[in-house]
Amino acid sequence: MKMIQAVIRTERFKTVEEALDKSGYSSLTTTMVMGRGHQKGLQVGSTHYTTLPKQMVWVVVEDDQVEKAVDIIATAAETGNIGDGKIFVLNVADVIRIRTRERGASAI
């Protein structure tokens, strides 16, 4: 299992959420974060913002679903401009559904 951790534009979250849901990836975790990429924030006049608001989205999927889920997120999040975001893929050791104590893929 893998954890897909996507940092996306806050205004693209709804689109990403809907695209994932449409393809059967209905469970996710999200929060607003502050971050910076290659451009080290943003210069507006004399003000330099060292970090900018982004939306973080986490989705856990089975290994063979990673490419599909990544593509859905990237397609829905993309505007073609700098700051579109980044996707990280992490290994997940186990998943436990608390209510039933199911483990692994069947608990996703």
Ligand SMILES: Nc1ncnc2c1ncn2[C@@H]1O[C@H](COP(=O)(O)OP(=O)(O)OP(=O)(O)O)[C@@H](O)[C@H]1O
């Ligand atoms: N190497 C990194 N480590 C941790 N977080 C990162 C990293 N790169 C990007 N991020 C996160 O992703 C957000 C969006 O990054 P961003 O899309 O600006 O990446 P980039 O590498 O600068 O690409 P681009 O040139 O398209 O802007 C950042 O605000 C930050 O929260």
Ligand SMILES: [Mg+2]
């Ligand atoms: Mg950037």
